Amino acid sequence: MGRAGQSLARVAVVVRAGAAPLWWLGVLATGIGLLLPGMTGRRVGGYAGAALFVVCAVAVALVRRRRYTGWADAATRAGKFDFLQDRAVTARNWRRAHRWWLLAAFLAAVASSFVLPAAAGPALAGAGAGLWLKAAWLGRREERDDALLWVRTDWAGAGRPVGAKVKGYRTTGLGAGDAVPGGARRRR
Template sequence: MGRAGRGGQTLVRVAVVVRAGAVPLWWLGVAAAGIGLLIPGLTGRAIGVYAGVALFVLSAAAVTLTRRRTYTAWAERASRAGRFDVLQDRAVTIRNWRRAHVWWLAGGFAAAVAASFAVPVAAGAVLAGAGVGLWLKAAWLGRLERRDDALLWVRADWAGSGAPTGKRVQGYRTTGLAAGNAAPGGARRHGP
């Protein structure tokens, strides 16, 4: 999967991999929290909602700030993408990430709903906060890319099932801001 023709590699956008989990985590979290509102739970709905708000903020902050130094260090040492490297389409990267994590997402949703029988809303708020945190981290990566005037890529085989700072990663590659079909930060590129 990571090899391309003539010695090149298949590269995936770092920000797209980070951003891939934001939407499903957000919506699963919102759905789990909504179901939790219908369950009185052991603590009662009011305590669950207050706990949920606090946990949402903590979850979003933790996910946003985790491994920032690692991303920055890899960005500073990144090498230019090769002539024969293949840049993976944004939609393909997102689809691959979601396929690799579908059971994890389903398990997280089920666990969040089950936790509502103890503390309503709270676990769903954690999932939603994680989704927001991933979106904020991708936006931060977008600012880093604009500052350096270079998009960040990682080999598909190193990223594996969606870990652009995992143990297998040995470095990032860069391209100009116009490369690929995702804007800085991993959002869909608009316009021609």
């Protein structure tokens, strides 16, 4: 009689997967926005962009921390037959699931530059920076608890490690998988 295991994705990798695309699309949208004079002028757009960067980075880094903490506190050990998904596969799945949202956000940021130049681009970059900060926070928690956090891939869906379908996390030791605490690539 065989035992079936579940496919598990790292929570920090799922969180971190959107950071790089959001950051670089935000930087590109900001650069394009600086080329356009807009209705309000570049100076007003720059100040608004700087404020939006800080607000978005802080908001994204802090949102749903209580849910992450609750699931981490109630996490159970991963089973012997569970499959640990590679970091690259998790990131690729997230980016595929969100590619149209990323494109729409980039186009909206560029289009808004005709009114308020270079303001929405830093908001995108701030969201990416916030995801990096959240992944770093998760990494510090993983190191403190000496356990990596994993979520079932069918529960996480399209990159929602604390979504409505999630019923719990699993843990492994720090040596499991191909990503260090926080979701960064493990150096060989």
